Structure formats: structure tokens, C-alpha cells
Amino acid sequence: MGDFRLGLAIAAGKMSALSIRRLGRGGGTALPGVVSNALDHDILDKLAARVPGGCVVVAGTNGKTTTSRILAEILERSGLGVIHNRSGSNLVRGITAAFTEQVSLSGVPSGQIAVIETDEAALPEIVRRTKPRLIVLLNLFRDQLDRYGELDSIARSWKETLNTLDPSQTILINADDPTLAAISEDSPAQRLSFGFAECQYTLDHLPHAADSAICRRCGASLVYDELYLSHLGDYHCEQCGYQRPALDYGAREIQLHGLDSGELTLGTGDEALHLDASLPGLYNLYNAAGAAATALTLGMPGWVVQSAIGEFKAAFGRIERVEIDNRHLVLVLIKNPTGFNEVLRTLAMSEMVDPVMIVINDLDADGRDVSWLWDVDAEHLAEVEAPLSTAGIRSGDMAVRLKYAGIPESRITPLGDLDTALEQFVESVPEGRTAFILPTYTAMLRLRELLHKRGVVEMFWET
């Protein structure tokens, strides 16, 4: 017998998605989930249970959109139909909306497997409701300050969730993150790990934005044998002997090629897989390694993993290249201190001299308290010669941050309101040259609107 309530909920969700798009109100990514969830509270549980190949949940403060998109690409290229909250709408309602759209009216899923990108705070509910076969945990960083409150409470809720799993389920963790290693230790699920086995790019000390690394077993400070990015590295505890778990998927021969690409080799011996990623920065190599390890765990062929990662285009807003008035603009989303730090570090490492505009907004999705700018190591930019502009609602705050990082005021131009700043900035870039724009989340949305009006980029839900 059919499930009348479920059918009604699916139909209502689909219709509201359609009508939002007709009204031109953006992507229609979350509201359909609200509508269908209201009509059937168990809709997500029911639909997830009907996906024949099961669900894969991807979570982490940074890189979850990129990683889950690479993963979905690999699975699709392997011939699977993939249900995926592709727009990055990653709260319960957005995920419900994605499922509603990707099933028939009678509730038959359009794909064989689901890739669910989930927000940190939503992870427990998503895991409870979708009973994933595989949970991929990428990292846990301090996010903008007034969004979730304490990082500890998220780590605690994740640990509780992992402890409710059963042995048929698998957790794949980035073992370079000591918090993830610690909270997954007691889970009844099978645990696999990935990380950097060897990496020439290291940090001398923990960046300011990183939380102090404490051994979660005994409370002593962790010692890093190698530190790669924020608090990610190869660590051990001198007091109780706790150490990074052995890597099931270790990355070696890691090479960065400026702001264009990077490469790594995953695993050793006959099973070693060389990956060329068309994504810059160590943080993206973690994403590529995580997606590859997930796909291999799911039994996907190595050559498909290689070709999908080699040809992957960055997810909405993460890194995007556009042409405007014969200038090349590179747009890089910044969303928290660690992400911002890594972008600045990548710029500094490539010794770039091209103009940079940083756009800071303080709306809900950006973090209303701009204090977080002071947890960013803007000092990286003191090492490069690039002219720096600031824009957005908090243009002045960013300009002051740059000044106190030791950058001469003559190199800092506060442009204010983004609408006018964009024109001024583009004009300041010599024709034929490259320039970088680093916006926070809502600034990126506005930037895309402005560029769209000039016919420069397609809106993200059309791609």
C-alpha cells in the first residue's frame, strides 16, 4: 500500500521548489524541505531508507561542500545515480528538500546512493534519521564566534552520535585532527582514517586561530611531530602515549602549484594512487584525499577517482575564476579564521603581487561579530607586495586589521559598499592582469548578483 502522507509531502515539496524558481527568488533550496517536512515528519527517514546503496554523510567545519561534490562526481562517473544536496543547503530542511526533489511522486529514489553534506550542528539529527552506511568527518575548527557557541559542545554531541552507531556502519576520519580521532575512539562502528603521511609544507607553531591542542584522554598538551594546517598534523601525547591513529589512507609526495593546483599520492605500493587536483592549497588537498579515501572505501575504481579529481571544478564560491572587462578575477570564499588563514597563506607562498580585495559583511551567515578578523593571521599579507582593497559592510574593520598587521597604510584602500567598490576595484586592475576577491558568505552572494547583472557568471543553481 502506498504511503499517502509521504506522497502528499513529496508533491508539496516539489511544487514549492518549482514556484520559488518561477518567482525568481533564488535557488529554492530550503523552503521545499520545510513544506514537505511539515506534511510528513518522517519524510527524511522514509526516503533515506529507500536509497538502495545507502547514505554517505560528509561533515566538517571546512571543505564539506568541496569534498561531497568531488565524491558525488566520482560516484556519478562510476555509473551510479547520486542523490545529493548539491546546493550546499546543509541543514535538515535543505537536506529534506534535496531528497524530496530527487524521488518520484511515489517515493522511488532517482539514484542508487546518497551523498549528504551536513552542517556541524545538524549532524546528530541527520545521522539518526538517515542511518548512513558511511560517515566522513573532515575536521573541526572554531567557526565564526556567535554561530554555534562552543566548539566543545559540538565535539561532545558528535561523540554521543558516533557512540550510537552499530558495527555495520563505518566512520572515515581525518586522523590529522586530534579531536576527531579522540571522539571516534569508542564508537562501535568500524573506523577508517586518512591523513598526510608525509608533507613538506609545515607550520612552526599553532596559528592563533587554532584551538589549543589538548589530549582528550589525559588533558596534557599534545606534541606535534609535524604540523600542517591549523591544528591538523602528526601528534602524540608525552604523558599518556596517545598518538595519531595509523592511517588507512596516507597521502605522500604532496606538491602545491601556487593558486592553480596541487598533487598527492594516496597509499603505497601497488595500491598507490596519484592524484592531480585542479584545486589550490593544502586545505583542498585534504578535501581531495578525503573524497578519494571515501570513494575507495565504497569500492569505486581508482582510475575514476583520478579522472574525477583531475577534472573537478570547485564548488560554488570556493574558488571561481571569471573574466570581466579583460581582467581575470579569482573569487575565493572566506568563511572562518582557519579558512581565511589558509587562503592568505596560499597567496603568500605563491609570492603573488596581484591586487586583492577583501569583502567583509556582518550579516547572520557571516558572523555578526567581526572580532574573528583578529584571530586571522593577516600578517601573511605583510610578506607580499600586492595592493590591498577592502569592501563590504565592514570594510573599515578589515582595513584596520590590515594596518595593525603591519601593512603600510599607503597599500590599503578602504572602498566601502561592495556595489560601488567592485567597479572601482576592477578599474584599478590593469587590463589583462589577474586580481583576487576574497568575500565572506553574504558578500559572495551579492558579488555574484553584481557579476550576473553584468552577464559575467551564471547563478549557482543553474550550473
Add this chain to the structure above:
Amino acid sequence: MKLTICWLYGDTMNIYGDRGNVLALAQRARWRGIEAEITTLGVGQELDPDAVDIYFWGGGQDREQIPVSSDIQGEKGTVLRQSLEDGAPMLAVCGGYQLLGTHYHPYGEAQLPGIGFFDAWSEAGPERFIGNVVVDSDRFGSLVGFENHSGLTYLGPSAEALGRVRIGRGNNGQDGKEGCVHKNAVGCYLHGALLPKNPAVTDFLIQAALQRRYDIQELEPLADDLEVIAHAEAIRRAEITR
């Protein structure tokens, strides 16, 4: 000439961009040709008040405030209090501000004693005050920041407030006051960070330190064009958002 800035409990009480305050003190000293050194003092480490020119004490999560509160009981708290009584300049924000008072009472837990330098006390409140703040101060003019606290602070009869709340909730959401000033110490709930966007407070602390250590009365002025822009922008944001 050299100034030593001591960041109290900087290894654990360092949330909400507190580093901006320490950077502002150091940079505005350096831009005037004064060497600036930043040190941190943690739990269990002895305080030598003669080696410190300016103190900064930031906020922490409740969990981190407990060991700090016990650390300032006894000798260390007495030395710190005496140093402030002698005129050592300090900025204390949020958790540090609360512990300069007589005590802080967290919700459902034991009272945490402070050092009793401010005639003030604090307790956990039912509501969290979050948002942009503008304060009018007789000493410093307008001050801008971002508050994010559920602790409520009440000033005693001998305490002077830092200023009157123009926009926002302030010490306790009731009496219209924000922060506390006593001798050369300033305490408040303003993040943002406070000092980079409010250079008048930064320069007050540096001036007080130079006077104590080198008997210098005049502070060389700096060009604050960017700071003025950020300050005005923050006032506009407070007007729009609250």
C-alpha cells in the same frame, strides 16, 4: 624605550578576537618608536609587577574561568591588585572584567571570587546580550564594540562606569551603564576588538604606562584615518542592527 604588555591567561582566555587588543597596544607603541614586547602569564606562573607596563585580560569560556579564578586567590591576586592600585594600566574584557570585581556567580555553580579591585560584582543572567554596542564615555568620547555575554555586572556606590549605553544592553541591561574605570584600569564587555577601533582608549593606556615608567607626559599623535572610518561604520551598524 620599551613597554612590556602582559597578556594575563593569554593561553586559555583568548576568545573573540582578544588578540586585536594586544596587537593594538604593541603597534601603537611601535609606530611611536617605542619597543613593545608581549608576554603571557598563565595559571601557576608568578607575577612580577615591576616587569609589566600594561596588562590585558580577556574573556574565556566558563570552563576556562574556573582554574583562573582559583589562580588569583592568595598571593598572585594580591600582587595584581596592588599593582593596579599603584596605577598600572589594564584593559579587561568580559571574563577578565568580571574577575576584577569581587565575585562572579555562574548559573547553578559555586561563586568564583575575583580580586575585588573594582567595586562591582557579576552573576549569570537568564538572557544572552548579543550585538553591536555604542557607549558614550566622558573620558573617551564614543566607544564602539560588540557585546556577547550572559553575565550581568552591577557597580557598587564607589565605582565609576566607563560610559552610558547609547545602543545595546551594557553591564546588566537595566541601569544604562557599561564597563568600569578605576585608577588606570578599564573593564568592559566590548569585543570587536575594542582597542583597534577605539584608539583613544589604547592611547590612554600607553600614555599611563609611559608616565609611570619614563615620566613622559605627552603622547605623539598618530594618523587614525582608517580607525575613524571603522569607528563610524560600527556606529552605523549598531544603529541599523539594534
